[in-house]
Every structure is written in C-alpha cells, then in structure tokens.
Amino acid sequence: MPRPPRHRPRGPGPVRLAVAVSAVFLAALTGCSGGNGGTAPSRSHTPTTAGPGAASPAGARITIKDFTFKPAALTVRPGARVTVVNQDSVTHDVTATGPKAFRSGSIGPGRTVTFTAPAQPGRYRYICTIHPYMKGSLTVR
Amino acid sequence: MPPENSVPAHGRAGRVARGVARLLAAAGLAVDAYVHAHLAGQYDEVTATLSQGMLFRVEAALAALAALLVLVWRRPAADTFAWLVATGGLALLLLYTYVDVGRLGPVPNMYEPTLTGDKKLTVLAQAVAILATVFLLLTRRREPRRRRR
Numbered sequence: 001m002p003r004p005p006r007h008r009p010r011g012p013g014p015v016r017l018a019v020a021v022s023a024v025f026l027a028a029l030t031g032c033s034g035g036n037g038g039t040a041p042s043r044s045h046t047p048t049t050a051g052p053g054a055a056s057p058a059g060a061r062i063t064i065k066d067f068t069f070k071p072a073a074l075t076v077r078p079g080a081r082v083t084v085v086n087q088d089s090v091t092h093d094v095t096a097t098g099p100k101a102f103r104s105g106s107i108g109p110g111r112t113v114t115f116t117a118p119a120q121p122g123r124y125r126y127i128c129t130i131h132p133y134m135k136g137s138l139t140v141r
Numbered sequence: 142m143p144p145e146n147s148v149p150a151h152g153r154a155g156r157v158a159r160g161v162a163r164l165l166a167a168a169g170l171a172v173d174a175y176v177h178a179h180l181a182g183q184y185d186e187v188t189a190t191l192s193q194g195m196l197f198r199v200e201a202a203l204a205a206l207a208a209l210l211v212l213v214w215r216r217p218a219a220d221t222f223a224w225l226v227a228t229g230g231l232a233l234l235l236l237y238t239y240v241d242v243g244r245l246g247p248v249p250n251m252y253e254p255t256l257t258g259d260k261k262l263t264v265l266a267q268a269v270a271i272l273a274t275v276f277l278l279l280t281r282r283r284e285p286r287r288r289r290r
Contacts, residue, residue, distance in 0.1 A: 067253070067254065067255060089241055089243060089250055089252060090187065090249075090250050090251070090252050090253070091186055091187045091188075091249075093186065106186045109250065129183065129186075130183060130184060130186055130187060131253065131255070132183075133255060133257065
C-alpha cells in the first residue's frame with residue numbers, strides 16, 4: 001500500500017512573525033479596550049442651559065478643545081457674529097442640525113472662524129459633522 | 142482498508158475548520174471594508190495632501206480585495222495579504238485612537254480618541270480576520286510533491 005504523503009508541519013519565519021504580531025496586537029487590544037485611554041473625552045455631552053440675560057452682545061465665542069464644544073450651550077442675539085476657535089490638533093466644524101441655519105465650514109487645527117447666528121430666535125442644535133458625537137446648542141434671543 | 146480517495150476523520154474536521162476560518166476571515170474583512178467605505182465621506186474634510194476619506198476608501202478597497210482573494214483564490218499568499226490588511230488596519234486604528242500622531246507628511250492627523258460604535262465594530266471585525274488568517278496560515282498544508290517519471 002502506498003504511504004500517504006506526509007504533511008510536515010511548517011513553521012516558516014513569516015508565519016511565526018504573523019502569529020507574534022497578531023498576539024501583540026490582540027494583547028494590546030484587550031489591554032486598551034477597558035477605557036478611553038485616559039485622554040478620551042466623555043461621550044455624553046448634555047448641554048447646560050445658559051441663564052437668562054446671558055446673551056452675548058457681539059463677542060460670542062465657542063472653543064473646541066478635547067473634542068468638546070465649550071460652552072456646550074451658548075446664547076446670542078439674532079444675527080450676532082459667533083467666533084469658533086479650534087484648539088484641537090485635528091479638523092472640526094460647527095454645523096446646525098435640522099434646518100441648516102448655519103455652518104462654519106472646516107476649521108483646521110489652531111484655526112479660528114466666524115459665522116453669523118440666525119436672525120430667527122430659537123434654539124439651534126449643532127454638531128461637528130466629522131465627529132458627530134460632538135454636540136452643542138446655540139440659542140438665539 | 143479504506144478506499145483510496147477517502148479522507149481521514151481529522152482531515153475532514155481540518156477542512157471544515159479551515160473553511161469556517163476562511164468564511165470568518167472574509168466576513169471580518171467585508172465588515173472592515175463596509176465601515177471604511179461608509180465613513181469615508183464623513184472624513185473628506187480632514188486633509189493634508191491626502192484626505193482621511195481617501196485613505197478610508199483605500200482601506201475599504203484593500204479589505205474588499207483581501208476578502209475576495211481569501212474566499213476565491215485560497216492560497217497562502219492570499220491569506221498573508223488578508224492578514225497584512227487586517228493587522229495594518231487594526232494597528233492604524235489603535236494608533237490614531239490612543240496617540241495624537243499629528244500630521245505625517247501627506248497624511249493628515251487622524252487622531253480621534255473616542256471609541257465610537259463603528260470603531261468597535263471595525264476592531265472586532267479586524268481581530269476576527271487576524272485570528273482566522275493566522276489559523277489558515279498555521280494549518281496550511283504543503284502540497285505533496287509530484288513524482289517525476
């Protein structure tokens with residue numbers, strides 16, 4: 001009876017390398033997945049309502065830092081100029097959700113842009129369209 | 142004596158296991174491809190010379206090609222390519238989640254410290270693809286040499 005061909009287990013370098021690298025990545029993955037890595041911002045952004053009379057006359061300003069809009073809720077007068085300062089190292093934007101009342105366009109790292117608040121009073125929610133979990137609101141009154 | 146063309150029990154089990162691993166690898170890579178293609182438009186504004194959206198499309202294309210090769214070509218080279226795509230993708234995802242790398246020449250800063258649902262899904266899919274391709278590479282068989290004559 002002819003002997004069946006022997007299948008010698010192969011352990012060449014590339015395969016061992018693949019196993020080793022995979023093990024390192026999966027170990028890193030299990031080690032990292034427990035939290036947000038320390039620098040990650042909170043994902044829940046509950047806008048706080050500005051108090052009465054808090055409408056900024058002209059110098060309304062939103063600062064973006066650590067993937068968060070600060071303040072999360074801002075009150076301005078109709079048609080006010082709103083300045084957005086991006087202090088993060090990545091690009092963001094400020095875009096109204098629902099009716100497209102305003103859009104800042106791309107704001108590169110360290111850049112500042114301004115946009116005009118809607119003339120119609122109301123509360124406008126906005127997000128960063130690149131990172132949609134970044135949320136804020138602009139109240140016009 | 143078993144017939145000449147019978148497959149030993151452990152051989153059948155091995156084939157089934159390799160078939161399942163092949164399907165898992167392809168599925169993981171397909172999910173990887175889908176998520177990157179789906180999110181590419183959202184990241185078009187993150188640009189240096191290249192845009193993050195374009196890099197996502199490249200990853201999506203590579204992952205789709207790897208899934209196809211793993212399923213259809215079924216060669217160690219295909220499994221190795223699939224492993225490289227999944228491992229490279231996972232490495233970059235983890236790097237840009239935990240390290241603010243900054244702009245690297247034509248590559249924009251893709252740092253994003255939040256583990257979104259899409260990211261978690263991609264990590265899971267890539268991890269499955271990595272494990273499955275490593276299994277395929279470890280259990281591959283050398284083709285018996287053909288006798289000359």
